[in-house]
Amino acid sequence: MAFSDQFLxxxxxxxxxxxxxxxRVRLQRKGREHLGLCPFxxxxxPSFTVNEEKGFYHCFGCGAHGSVFDFVMETEGLSFPETVExxxxxxxxxxxxxxxxxxxxxxxxxxxYDVAEKAAGFFERQLRMPEGRRALEYLKSRGxxxxxxxxxxxxxxxxSRGQLKAALIKDGVPEGLLVACGLVIRPEARxxxxxxxxxxxxxxxxxxxxxxxxxxxxxxxxxxxxxVMFPIADARGRVIAFGGRILGDGEPKYLNSPETPxxxxxEVLYGLKLAGGPARKAGTVIVTEGYMDVxxxxxxxxxxxxxxxxxxxxxxxxxxxxxxxxxxxLCFDGDAAGQMAAARAAERALPLLKSGFGLRFAxxxxxxxxxxxxxxxxxxAMAAVVARAVPLxxxxxxxxxxxxxxxxxxxxxxxxxxxxxxxxxxxxxxxRAHFASQFNDRLWAAPGRQRxxxxxxxxxTLDDQAGPAARVDAVVRAQRVLLATLINxxxxxxxxxxxxxxxSFAEARLDQLRQELISVLLKDADxxxxxxxxxxxxxxxxxxxxxxxxxxxxxxNRVIKSDAPxxxxxxLWQENVALLKHLESAPEVARIxxxxxxxxxxxxxxxxxxxxxxTMPGHRE
Numbered sequence: 001m002a003f004s005d006q007f008l009x010x011x012x013x014x015x016x017x018x019x020x021x022x023x024r025v026r027l028q029r030k031g032r033e034h035l036g037l038c039p040f041x042x043x044x045x046p047s048f049t050v051n052e053e054k055g056f057y058h059c060f061g062c063g064a065h066g067s068v069f070d071f072v073m074e075t076e077g078l079s080f081p082e083t084v085e086x087x088x089x090x091x092x093x094x095x096x097x098x099x100x101x102x103x104x105x106x107x108x109x110x111x112x113y114d115v116a117e118k119a120a121g122f123f124e125r126q127l128r129m130p131e132g133r134r135a136l137e138y139l140k141s142r143g144x145x146x147x148x149x150x151x152x153x154x155x156x157x158x159x160s161r162g163q164l165k166a167a168l169i170k171d172g173v174p175e176g177l178l179v180a181c182g183l184v185i186r187p188e189a190r191x192x193x194x195x196x197x198x199x200x201x202x203x204x205x206x207x208x209x210x211x212x213x214x215x216x217x218x219x220x221x222x223x224x225x226x227x228v229m230f231p232i233a234d235a236r237g238r239v240i241a242f243g244g245r246i247l248g249d250g251e252p253k254y255l256n257s258p259e260t261p262x263x264x265x266x267e268v269l270y271g272l273k274l275a276g277g278p279a280r281k282a283g284t285v286i287v288t289e290g291y292m293d294v295x296x297x298x299x300x301x302x303x304x305x306x307x308x309x310x311x312x313x314x315x316x317x318x319x320x321x322x323x324x325x326x327x328x329x330l331c332f333d334g335d336a337a338g339q340m341a342a343a344r345a346a347e348r349a350l351p352l353l354k355s356g357f358g359l360r361f362a363x364x365x366x367x368x369x370x371x372x373x374x375x376x377x378x379x380x381a382m383a384a385v386v387a388r389a390v391p392l393x394x395x396x397x398x399x400x401x402x403x404x405x406x407x408x409x410x411x412x413x414x415x416x417x418x419x420x421x422x423x424x425x426x427x428x429x430x431x432r433a434h435f436a437s438q439f440n441d442r443l444w445a446a447p448g449r450q451r452x453x454x455x456x457x458x459x460x461t462l463d464d465q466a467g468p469a470a471r472v473d474a475v476v477r478a479q480r481v482l483l484a485t486l487i488n489x490x491x492x493x494x495x496x497x498x499x500x501x502x503x504s505f506a507e508a509r510l511d512q513l514r515q516e517l518i519s520v521l522l523k524d525a526d527x528x529x530x531x532x533x534x535x536x537x538x539x540x541x542x543x544x545x546x547x548x549x550x551x552x553x554x555x556x557n558r559v560i561k562s563d564a565p566x567x568x569x570x571x572l573w574q575e576n577v578a579l580l581k582h583l584e585s586a587p588e589v590a591r592i593x594x595x596x597x598x599x600x601x602x603x604x605x606x607x608x609x610x611x612x613x614x615t616m617p618g619h620r621e
Contacts, residue, residue, distance in 0.1 A: 003084055012089035017052050017068045024075060026401075039075060040280050041066040042563065045530030057173040060531070060537055063546045077235040077276035077324065105261065108180075112262050113172055115181045116231075116239040122167055123155025123229040123242075132156035134247055135228045142292060142374055148299050151274070152230065157244055159226030170512060182241065182257040184372055186220040224255065230270070230291045232256075232263070232309065235320075237273040241265075243291055243309065254290075256309055269306040269321070270294055276324055279304035279503060283555020284360075285321055285328045286386060287313065288370050296371035298601035300379040302386075305370070313345050318352055318359075326357045329389045329556070336368035346395045350425040353392075362389035383558065393435055396422050397442065416443055477553065478576040479505045485515060485576075486521075487536075487545075487571050488529050493521040498555060513544045514589045529562045 018027060018034050029052060038048035047061040058065045062137055066074065074085045088095050125134045127149070135156040139149060157164065165246050169175060176186035185457035227244030234240050241257035257263055271286075271294040279285040288294060288303040297305035308317055313330065321328040332338035342361050349359055362385050364373060374382050400419060406412045409445040416439075423436040486493065486500070493500075501518060513536070520527065520535050527535070536545055554560055559572045568596035 003081075003096070007088075007093075008084070011088050011091060011093060012055060012068055014093060015068050015087045017055060017057065018050050019070075020068050020087070021050055021057060021071055023610070031234050038062060040065060042281065042561070043530055044528065045534065047530065047533070060542065061533060061549075063550050067187050073323065074280065075277070077272055079235070082236065106231060109261050111177060112181050112260065113238050113240070115168070115177050115183070116241070116262065118168055118171060119164065119181070119183055119242070120153055120155065120174060120231045120239045122164060123157055123231070124153055125155075127156040127229075128155065129156075131158055138228060138247060142296075142371070143299070144295065145299075148295060151298075152271075152295055153239075155229040155231070157222065157224035157227045157229050161221040161225065164222045164224070165220065179220065180260060182260045182263065183223055185223050186216045198272040225259070226250075227255065232268060232270055233273050234262075234268065235276075236274055243270075243292075254310060265309050265311060267316045267320075268309060269317055270309060271306045272320065272324075275296065275304050277304050279324050281326060284386075285325050286370075287321065287328055287330045289331075289333070290369075296374055297382065298383065300374040302379070302382060312341060313348070314358055315348060315352055318349055322357050325552075327360055327391075329360045329362055329386055331362045331364065331370065331385065331389075333369060334363045338363060342395060343399050346399070347422075349424075350422060351427055353426050353431055354428040355430045359392045360389035361392065362386055379619045387557065393438055397439070412443065416440075419443065422585070475580060476510070478579045479503075479510050479514075479556070480548055480551060480554060481560065481576045482573065482580075483510065483517065484548055484560050485569060485573055486517060486552075487532050487548075488560055489564075489566070490521055490527055490529060490532050492566070492573070496523070496555060496573060498520075503577075503580065507542055509547075513541055513548070516541055 021034075021036075025036040025039050025048065027036040028046075030049075034050040034052075035046045036048050036050070037043055037046050040059060040062055041062040041064075043061050048057065048059045050057045054068055056065060057071060061255050068087065069080065069083050072078060072087065076083075076086075078086065085095050126577075127136055132155075136149075139154060144154075165175065165178055168178060168183075175184065175186075179186050212294065219497075223267075224242060224244040227246050230243040230245070231239045232243060234239040241263035243257075244255045246253055246255070256265065259265060270291060275285060275294075275298075279578070282304045284304065286297060286302055288297065288305055288307050290307055290310075294305045294307045295602065297303075308314070318328075330342065332342045342363070343360070346361070364370065364385055365418070366374075370382060373385070394519065396419070400415055406415050419439040423439060426432040426435055482500070482503075486496065497518070500514065503514070505514050516536060516539055517532070520532055520539075524531070533545060536542075548554060557572075558564060559568045
C-alpha cells in the first residue's frame with residue numbers, strides 16, 4: 001500500500017517520537033534531547049538518545065538509529081504498512097484506502113482474525129479436557145512444561161469431524177467464515193486455498209449427522225482432527241493459521257492451514273513475534289526446521305529461534321529475517337538432505353544480498369535435531385553448533401570444491417566459471433565485487449594447501465593448512481574478539497595487560513583502538529564497560545566501536561557479552577591469544593601489517609561503514 005508524503009508527515013507529527021519510544025524506554029530530558037537505556041542491547045549507562053526536532057533516535061552503544069517508523073518496526077517486528085496503520089490509528093488518523101474493494105478485504109481480514117482467535121481458544125481448552133489427555137501426555141513426554149504450553153498456546157483438535165465447527169457456529173461464527181479461515185473443509189467447493197482445500201481422498205463418513213449428505217452433497221467437516229495444535233501468529237502476535245501434528249500413526253504427520261486471506265505460508269516464520277526482541281538483543285536469529293525445534297530452543301535459552309512452515313526458506317522469509325538482524329544463522333540437519341537444503345537456501349539468497357547483510361550456515365551433528373540435541377547434550381552443545389556457523393560465501397565454496405583445491409588447469413577453469421556465476425547473481429555491486437575477489441584469492445592460492453573436508457561440514461580449520469584468506473580472516477577475527485572481550489570485561493585487564501601490550505594488531509584501526517583501550521584502563525582500574533565505551537567515543541573512536549560491536553560474530557558470542565561469567569571469559573581470551581601467536585608468522589599476516597599491503601579487514605571496514613551510512617536519516621521512509 002502506498003502512502004503520500006503528506007500523510008506520512010502527519011503521522012510523524014501526531015505520533016510523537018518521544019511518546020512512542022517512551023512506552024518502552026524510560027526517558028529523561030537532557031537539553032533538546034531525551035536520554036535512556038537502549039532497548040536494543042543491554043547497558044547500564046544510558047547511551048540511547050531521542051531527538052524530536054530532527055526526528056530520529058540514536059544509540060552510541062550499539063548504533064541503532066532511525067525514525068518513529070523504524071522504532072516500531074524494529075521493536076514490534078511489523079512491516080512498514082503495518083507500522084503506519086498502527087501509528088495512524090493511535091493518532092486518530094484515518095488511513096487512506098485504495099478502493100472500496102480494498103476496504104472490504106480489510107474488513108474481512110479483521111473478521112477472520114477474530115475467527116482464528118476463537119479457534120485457538122477452543123483448541124487450548126480441549127487440551128485440558130479428558131479427550132485431550134493423550135495430547136497433553138505427548139507434549140509432556142517431549143519435555144514441555146505448563147509454562148511452555150501456555151507461552152506457545154498449544155492445544156488439541158478432537159478426533160471428530162465437526163466438533164470445532166459446531167462449537168464456533170454456536171458462538172456465532174458462520175460456516176462460510178470457518179471455510180474462509182481454513183478451519184473447515186467444504187467438499188463440494190474450492191475454498192481460499194484452491195484445489196488444495198479438497199483432499200485427494202475424502203475421509204470416510206462417520207455414522208453421526210455430521211457425516212450425512214445434505215441435499216445430495218456431503219457436509220463440511222473440520223480440517224484438523226486428532227492432532228496437537230500449534231497456533232501460527234503474525235508479526236503482531238495475531239493468530240492467522242494453525243499447524244497440527246497427528247498423534248500416533250497416520251499421514252501427513254504435520255498438517256498446516258491452507259493459504260487464506262490472512263495466511264501466506266511463504267511469508268510467515270513460526271515464533272517470529274516471540275523471537276524478535278531477543279534476536280535483536282542477541283544480534284542473531286536461529287532458523288531451524290520445525291515447531292518443536294523452536295519451542296525446545298526457547299526453553300533452552302535460545303529465545304531468538306524461528307522456523308519456516310514445512311517448506312524451504314523463501315525469499316520473503318529471508319527479508320523478514322534481515323529486518324530483525326543483519327546475519328541470521330540457518331541451522332540444518334547434518335545429513336545429506338540437510339546439506340542439500342542448505343545449498344538451496346544459499347543459492348536462493350544470492351540475488352537478495354546487499355552490503356552489510358548476509359547469512360550464516362550451521363549443521364547439526366548427524367542424527368540430531370535441535371530438540372534432541374539440547375535434551376541429550378544441553379544448551380552448550382547447541383551454542384557450539386551456532387558458534388561454528390560459516391558465512392554464505394564459504395558454503396558456496398565448499399559446495400563447488402568439497403574442501404579440495406583443483407589441481408589441473410581444466411579443473412581450475414571450471415571452478416572459476418562456477419564461482420563467477422555465483423558472484424554475478426548478486427545484485428549489490430559492492431558485495432558482488434567482494435565475493436568475486438575472495439573466490440579468486442582462494443582459487444589461485446597454492447594448490448594442495450587445504451585439507452579435504454567431508455561435504456561442506458562447517459568445522460572450519462584455522463591451522464597451517466588453511467588457505468591464506470582464511471588465515472588473514474582468522475587473525476582479524478581473533479583480534480576483534482580480544483578487544484570486544486576486554487571492553488565488556490574491563491576488570492580482567494590486570495591479568496592480561498602484559499599480553500595485550502605485546503600483541504601487534506594486523507589492521508591499523510584495530511591497533512589504534514588497542515593502544516587507546518590500554519590507556520583508558522591504565523588510568524582507571526575500576527571503570528565499568530559503559531564507562532570504557534564512553535571515554536573511547538570521546539577520544540574519537542566512536543566509529544571503531546560501531547564497527548567492532550556490530551560484527552555479527554561479536555554480537556552473537558555469549559561469552560563476550562558483559563554479563564558472561566568470568567570462568568568462561570578467561571578460556572575464550574586464552575584461545576584467541578594462542579591462535580594469534582600460532583598464525584603471526586604467516587606471510588600474508590605479516591603483509592597486512594605493512595601499510596602498503598591490502599587487508600581483507602579494510603574491505604570489511606568499508607562494508608560496515610556503508611551499512612552504518614544506510615541507517616542515517618533519509619535512508620528509509
